[in-house]
Amino acid sequence: MSVVEDTQTLRAGTIGDSPARPDGISKVQGGYAFSSDLSADGCLFGATLRSPYPYARIVSIDQSAAWKISGVEAVITADDVPGQLTYGLISQDQPVFASDVVRYVGEPVAAVAALDPETARRALDAIVVEYDERSPLLDPETAIAEGHELIHPDGNLIRHQRIVHGNPDASGAVVVEGTYEIGMQDQAFLGLEAAIAYPDPGADGVELHLATQWLHEDQGQIAACLGVSDDKVRLVLGGVGGAFGAREDISLQVHTCLLALRLGRPVRMAYSRAESFLGHVHRHPATIWMRHHADAAGTLVNVEARFVFDGGAYASTSSAVLVNGITMAQGPYACPNGQVDGYAVRTNHLPCGAMRGFGAVQACFAYESQMDKLADACGLEPQEIRVRNAMRTGDTLLTGQPVMNVAPVEECIRETAALPLPDEPVGGAPLGDGSPNVMKLPGGAGRTADTRDIVRGIGWGVSIKNLMYSETFDDYSTARCRLTDGVVTLKFATAEVGQGFITIAGQIARTVLGVDEVVLDQIDTGVGSAGSTSASRQTWMSGGAVDAACRAARERLFEAVGRSYGIEPVRFMIDGTDVIDTAGDLRIPVSEASAGLEIEETVEYHHPETEDLDELGQGNCHTAFAFVAHRAVVDVDPELGLVKVIQIATAQDVGNALNPLSVVGQIEGGIAQGLGLAVMEEIIQIDGVIRNGNFTDYLLPTFLDMPPVLTTLIEQPDPHAPLGAKGVGEPPCISSTPAVVAAIRDALRQAGIEKPLNRVPVRPADICL
Amino acid sequence: MTVAVPTTLDEAVRLFAAEPSAMLLAGGTDAMVEINDGHRRPGGLVIALNRVSDLRTWRHDAERRTLTIGAGVTYSELMQEPIATLAPALADASRTVGSPQIRNAGTLGGNLGTCSPAGDGLPVLSALGAQVRIVSAAGERAASVDDVMVGVKRTSLKPGEMIAEIVLPVLDGWQGYAKVGVRNAMVIAIASACLVVDTDARQLSIALGSVGPTIVRCPEAERQLAAAVDWAALSVPSDALDEFVGLVSSASRPITDHRSTADYRRHAVGVLAKRLARRAFTAGERRS
Amino acid sequence: MNNELFTLRVNGIDYEVSDSWLGESLLDVLRDRIGLMGSKGACTQGECGSCSVMVDDVLVCSCLVMGASAIDQNIITIEGVAPVGTPSDVQQAFVDAGAVQCGFCTPGLVMAVHDLLKRRGRPTETEIREELAGNVCRCTGYGRIVDAVERVSVQRRGNSQEESS
Known part of the structure; x- marks a missing residue:
């Protein structure tokens, strides 16, 4: 780490320490209640009927047989939606239930509630829907070319955005070009979608306990569909078993509330894994063409690109994903000129939206593959070309926006390069009998390879990620701090999804207010919005809100102490757990100073305003940026196309590591998802039908697929961040993917094989056939 | 639906003879996936075989140079010595199966009974020319493993027949x-x-x-x-x-x-x- | 057994299970009939390991065990590992090492780690990774979990040396 902590002065549980998660013990003992663990006496079980066709007209829905089944309490369709018939994060284009047309396999058509899950399933089977199948739109280029009937009233194009910057015709001595494809990745959180809705007496309101990333956004969307005011819908966060973007959109929320309100009884819904693959949005598949122009020394002159994101059947956040992708086309590199054309389109594939990295992942695979091509063309090493072009504070993006944050791109690369390479040869140290340790070879227990079949390669990936929301969105966060008798109680609506915000919230309060005991109130809609747990934003935004609320409470405390002792409040500060007079001798413990006081402060934290992009893609649309470098070492079996990642080294721009252990956890976890996209994770749809919607066939990295990670935290506190801390969640999964793929290309080159590997995930056949 | 948990092979065979449409449940690693996902829904008798002690043993006949493995022996057990030395390919294959949890439950007989072309034990049994001892109320018969496997998830076992043992040659050679x-x-x-x-x-x-x-x-x-x-x-x-x-x-x-x-x-x-x-x-x- | 009533012995306690469909997995019986919610389910296919329990001292995925077939067996779930508020060494190490994020995979992993360390006192990193490959974690990238296992392994060795000296 570039900053050495002085542990002597670090008080336990404050900023910079890595205290235990407050929910840790209950999680390891199995007592922590995830949303899928929630139940209530007398609750009914909901289930959803889904379309089997990617595109079809609904001719009729016959519910009569379902109603005849004993134990079936309700069957609802679009006709039973009292409020707005559609929802959506940016545009409300997605029906609560399809009424006239189904647009993807898995689209909800009806829902039922029954006395038990089995009866609910039988009721679904009994609903007869007559469909008139239509020819699905599956090729994004057809959507752009307007070569297909409109599959949605809003059109087949969700958004088109250009960027033109500097002299778009500029060129240089070296030009490299390529087309890259990114497959559809699933967030694959382990804790499946589940919620329980409790209707108010009289059934004019509802309380929903659920796993989500953004309570207030859900609240607004649900209330609109129910046709009630927001205050009639109260949301409480149930335990969240991971999110990664997949819980930002509505899935079962409206259905559960509708059933509960209709029946006046609690209703529980829970998805299976197969249903989860259909029920939430995924990472956008994308096709990206890029042409990079550089001078003979490898300095970038111009970047041209064309992005096509397949948004699937509904818009979700596609337009924002598109903007992230195209505005990051240059990567973390200075470039004076550029021309980018980007499309997000509608097809009859599964809807796509947020997933960790949000558009930046797709862009990065393309621009980092290009940077390697450029390095080759210029005769430079991969890290040399990257250092040569590394972005610095004050450099501008192709949108014309200057990067005003700390931008230690070069430090990230140099510190990553300084981390040691693996000291073990291919196959590791031989076992006692002289044989290689198969678990260290590609193929693992499958014993496919002998040491001599394997070649090793090294690859690089460096990336930029925007933090917080963009394009004028005011994604503020709210926190309430109560101080009494030396105990702080914090309330916020920040969704804790596993990332550990609840840990750092306590650290912030202990640091600012000099207390030891921090109580966390229930996370619900009983306080203002916190915005979404996404976009690497909660440490900055909700951390900023908690910090500001604690500071406001501290001012009140100082005023109270000042009144008691006749001292100007401005002379006080917190030293450890004491209030001290900086111009005198007074020192009293915070517990004493706050005895009998009832201080409560609620504060909203807003980031500076951002701008929309204009027609030429110019504008200060982003809030802040973070950077990271990855170096992958990969062993490859060129003949079978199997891969084992041996090591990932990384140095990440984190600003200030509020909780270093949590930061490392985010880094390692994000890298695992980037590795998954590189070599195994893809939702396969054939003719619009998902073929691998289960964990037998949608492969996630296991313990044996993930290598050790060497991490250096680049700690340069960002002056724009409330605590100097940048969000750390997304960067790890962005450039780890191209680093792994570059290492595979490098390994193949050692074996005398040139493969473009311009598509992720890289499949065995892409390597060996 | 009824679940029977016999502890002897005779008992299991008798139960199966009385209800030849019964479903046999060995380690559960294939069958329970189908049941959980609703692809299979046993309505009658299910005979759980994992506590039939006769099926859970193995023996090495040094004279005849055979290794006889009960149908209920798990992959975890097949990875242990001395089986790992007597039938190294079987130990290799067992180690590639799933995870410790799956290897602790999944059995060789279950692998053959499911008869998936991806069954990890099956190429080994075929290459070794394994003989399968099949029992039913009518008695027992032996068949070569290649004759038992007839198609994707299809065997030549008749109603009321169950796999009791698999006999492998103990060979010199890699x-x-x-x-x-x-x-x-x-x-x-x-x-x-x-x-x-x-x-x-x-x-x-x-x-x-x-x-x-x-x-x-x-x-x-x-x-x-x-x-x-x-x-x-x-x-x-x-x-x-x-x-x-x-x-x-x-x-x-x-x-x-x-x-x-x-x-x-x-x-x-x-x-x-x-x-x-x-x-x-x-x-x-x-x-x- | 055909009266849809059976008894399971879980964590040393006999539970009568009634009104269940006999084809239900042990996981569903534990959660929905007995009310022990600590075992988690994320795949129903034995692919994620979240539902790991011990049945007669053998680590299995409870989603792949037919509940009614586990009569007369000794079932230990995460709730039976240690009393509430008094975590086992493995559980404490998970918290201390940062091995827990969302925590959904954690109960299954704790079961698997206890089983691993019972069978292999001093596993190498590669052995840890092979032995735990049936437990998928989507949050951590596994590094801190490996660290937690190594911490317990070292700690237990230290304890046993103290006892022997």
Whole structure:
């Protein structure tokens, strides 16, 4: 780490320490209640009927047989939606239930509630829907070319955005070009979608306990569909078993509330894994063409690109994903000129939206593959070309926006390069009998390879990620701090999804207010919005809100102490757990100073305003940026196309590591998802039908697929961040993917094989056939 | 629905005879997936076999040079000594199955009863020429494992018949199993192969998984390689190895599905065959 | 047994299970009939390991065990590992090492780690990774979990040396 902590002065549980998660013990003992663990006496079980066709007209829905089944309490369709018939994060284009047309396999058509899950399933089977199948739109280029009937009233194009910057015709001595494809990745959180809705007496309101990333956004969307005011819908966060973007959109929320309100009884819904693959949005598949122009020394002159994101059947956040992708086309590199054309389109594939990295992942695979091509063309090493072009504070993006944050791109690369390479040869140290340790070879227990079949390669990936929301969105966060008798109680609506915000919230309060005991109130809609747990934003935004609320409470405390002792409040500060007079001798413990006081402060934290992009893609649309470098070492079996990642080294721009252990956890976890996209994770749809919607066939990295990670935290506190801390969640999964793929290309080159590997995930056949 | 948990083979056979449509539940690692996902819904009798002690034992007959494995022996047990030394390819294959949790539950008899072409134990049983002892109320019969496996998840077992034991020869000679999956653990084979060498008989056999409706044998390749091996030196000319690879690949009958393509599978079984043969024999100079 | 009533012995306590469909997995019986919610389910296919329990001292995925077939067996779930508020060494190490994020995979992993360390006192990193490959974690990238296992392994060795000296 570039900053050495002085542990002597670090008080336990404050900023910079890595205290235990407050929910840790209950999680390891199995007592922590995830949303899928929630139940209530007398609750009914909901289930959803889904379309089997990617595109079809609904001719009729016959519910009569379902109603005849004993134990079936309700069957609802679009006709039973009292409020707005559609929802959506940016545009409300997605029906609560399809009424006239189904647009993807898995689209909800009806829902039922029954006395038990089995009866609910039988009721679904009994609903007869007559469909008139239509020819699905599956090729994004057809959507752009307007070569297909409109599959949605809003059109087949969700958004088109250009960027033109500097002299778009500029060129240089070296030009490299390529087309890259990114497959559809699933967030694959382990804790499946589940919620329980409790209707108010009289059934004019509802309380929903659920796993989500953004309570207030859900609240607004649900209330609109129910046709009630927001205050009639109260949301409480149930335990969240991971999110990664997949819980930002509505899935079962409206259905559960509708059933509960209709029946006046609690209703529980829970998805299976197969249903989860259909029920939430995924990472956008994308096709990206890029042409990079550089001078003979490898300095970038111009970047041209064309992005096509397949948004699937509904818009979700596609337009924002598109903007992230195209505005990051240059990567973390200075470039004076550029021309980018980007499309997000509608097809009859599964809807796509947020997933960790949000558009930046797709862009990065393309621009980092290009940077390697450029390095080759210029005769430079991969890290040399990257250092040569590394972005610095004050450099501008192709949108014309200057990067005003700390931008230690070069430090990230140099510190990553300084981390040691693996000291073990291919196959590791031989076992006692002289044989290689198969678990260290590609193929693992499958014993496919002998040491001599394997070649090793090294690859690089460096990336930029925007933090917080963009394009004028005011994604503020709210926190309430109560101080009494030396105990702080914090309330916020920040969704804790596993990332550990609840840990750092306590650290912030202990640091600012000099207390030891921090109580966390229930996370619900009983306080203002916190915005979404996404976009690497909660440490900055909700951390900023908690910090500001604690500071406001501290001012009140100082005023109270000042009144008691006749001292100007401005002379006080917190030293450890004491209030001290900086111009005198007074020192009293915070517990004493706050005895009998009832201080409560609620504060909203807003980031500076951002701008929309204009027609030429110019504008200060982003809030802040973070950077990271990855170096992958990969062993490859060129003949079978199997891969084992041996090591990932990384140095990440984190600003200030509020909780270093949590930061490392985010880094390692994000890298695992980037590795998954590189070599195994893809939702396969054939003719619009998902073929691998289960964990037998949608492969996630296991313990044996993930290598050790060497991490250096680049700690340069960002002056724009409330605590100097940048969000750390997304960067790890962005450039780890191209680093792994570059290492595979490098390994193949050692074996005398040139493969473009311009598509992720890289499949065995892409390597060996 | 009824669940019976017999503890003796006689009891299990009697129950099965009384209700030949009963579902047999061995380790549950295949059947419960189908039940959980609603693809299968037993309505009558389920006979759980995991506590039938007769099925959970194994024995080595040194004189006859056979290893007899009860149908209920788990993969975890097959990885232990002395089975791992007596039937090394079976131990190799067992180690590739799923995870410790799956290997602790899944059984060899269950693998054969399910008869998936991707069953990891099955190429080994085929390459070893295993005999299956099948019991029913009418008595017992023996069948070769290749005769038991008739199609994708189809066996030649008749109603009321269950797999009791699997008898394997204990051979002198190298044997091994290799399996290709897209992950380094916990993966279904997209291609697999087992090579068994019998140095006494100067014969060898190779069986392929996941490249046909059932386990694929390659008699032509087996004859070709056995004829090319220098049995004294246990070496083989490298061009004979190439020929062997071609014959193995062409014996495979793979399909394209969401897990892989036919082309890749055909290629991969050839590579596996080559590497297994290379482990079994020293690859020598090309024949002049 | 055909009266849809059976008894399971879980964490040393006999539970009568009634009104269940006999084809239900042990996981569903534990959660929905007995009310022990600590075992988690994320796949129903034995692919994620979240539902790991011990049945007669053998680590299995409870989603792949037919509940009614586990009569007369000794079932230990996460709730039976240690009393509430008094975590086992493995559980404490998970918290201390940062091995817990969302925590959904954690109960299954704790079961698997206890089983691993019972069978292999001093596993190498590669052995840890092979032995735990049936437990998928989507949050951590596994590094801190490996660290937690190594911490317990070292700690237990230290304890046993103290006892022997």
